[in-house]
Amino acid sequence: MSGVDGSKIMASISCLTFNHGAYIRQALDSFLMQKTNFEYEILVHDDASTDGTGEILREYGEKYPDKVKPLIQRSNQYSQGIDNISGAFNFPRVRGKYIFMCDGDDYWISPDKMQKQVDYLEAHPDCTLCIHSAEIELVGKALTEKKMRPYRGNRVITPEEIVDKPSGYAMSSMAFPSRLVKELPDYYVDCPVGDTPLQMMAAAQGYCYYMDEPMSAYRVGVAGSWTSEGKSGDYARKQQIYWERMKKVYEEFDAATEGRLRQAAESAAKRTYYHTMVNTRQFKEIMNPEYRRYYKELTARTRFFIQAERCAPGAYGLLRRMFLGKNG
Structure with missing residues (x-):
């Protein structure tokens, strides 16, 4: 043995x-x-x-x-x-x-x-x-x-x-x-x-x-992964649920650490909310000056395609097919 x-x-x-x-x-x-x-x-x-x-x-x-x-x-x-x-x-x-x-x-x-x-x-x-x-x-x-x-x-x-x-x-x-x-x-x-x-x-x-x-x-891009599964079905609703759950998580973390990392936790929660707005293309919130810090954190390519879709959705569709393909 x-x-x-x-x-x-x-x-x-x-x-x-x-x-x-x-x-x-x-x-x-x-x-x-x-x-x-x-x-x-x-x-x-x-x-x-x-x-x-x-x-x-x-x-x-x-x-x-x-x-x-x-x-x-x-x-x-x-x-x-x-x-x-x-x-x-x-x-x-x-x-x-x-x-x-x-x-x-x-x-x-x-x-x-x-x-x-x-x-x-x-x-x-x-x-x-x-x-x-x-x-x-x-x-x-x-x-x-x-x-x-x-x-x-x-x-x-x-x-x-x-x-x-x-x-x-x-x-x-x-x-x-x-x-x-x-x-x-x-x-x-x-x-x-x-x-x-x-x-x-x-x-x-x-x-x-x-x-x-x-x-x-x-x-x-692995089929069945948490990320790919999250994009199926009612994506906007899934993103809303994700944000609500993560908000609770950061609040529980703040309580567990007795506020020692409160500023970091509040900022992280705000960033999570912002990313769900980006993912669901809520342009009013994406461009809200309150979230300017998080907008600047996005990659240059992501910011480019956000602006393209916001200002010229037809051209955006063409650009997406040309540059992002099915992995975009």
Whole structure:
């Protein structure tokens, strides 16, 4: 009977997957290629996939029993109202001192990623989140030069900056102490997305360190992903519900942190509202001087197409087909 002593496991990888049969092998292989001087485990939660993902996970679990620990659901948990699957099913299984995050349709591109982040976290016990830049891959196309690169150069990120940031962090870049998730606050449980409350929890207890090195890849355009599913059906209504839920999350965070990061939380909530206005093309609100700061944070391309659609919708349609295509 083989096995690794749980007390010797330094890091746990939390991977969520649903119908990622075309991608999950690459994700698992990228975890297994890591060069570390410590033991780690791979906790994969499959939310009742129907495309053979579960069979692939069983295969890897049998081949790497000391590393790969699949949890394969018989019924879809997300559809039953459990938004944050990691907190419900993966975090309780964690044995490592640190947790790494990566969804099953993303993957890591550096074999030294885990070692570099653990080394920093071990040397800086006050650091509660370590992230890095990531490549962006459009599904069906080659890896592009585009990156999720929220900052330029390695640097410390203050708690205020973690909460009130103009651009997101790649989930596949996140590493943090497992002690953060021993007790999950209301704002984690109530949040419709899993990465934002984790970042807020880190901000409440420490600071973040950013490594300006692309060590993972983030896929855009995967069918069935949270982003693509959100765009189906009554999109405007979904955006309204998302905003209402996020507003509650930031209010709960402010209460939990006793107002220490109130200004950052209020600004982050306002930015979330603004982005739902951008997404649903509410031009009066988009151009409202109150939100000028958030308008300036948008990319030049996004601002260009907003103005084109606002002022010349016919020409905008042509430009969209020419420059954005079906990925726009």
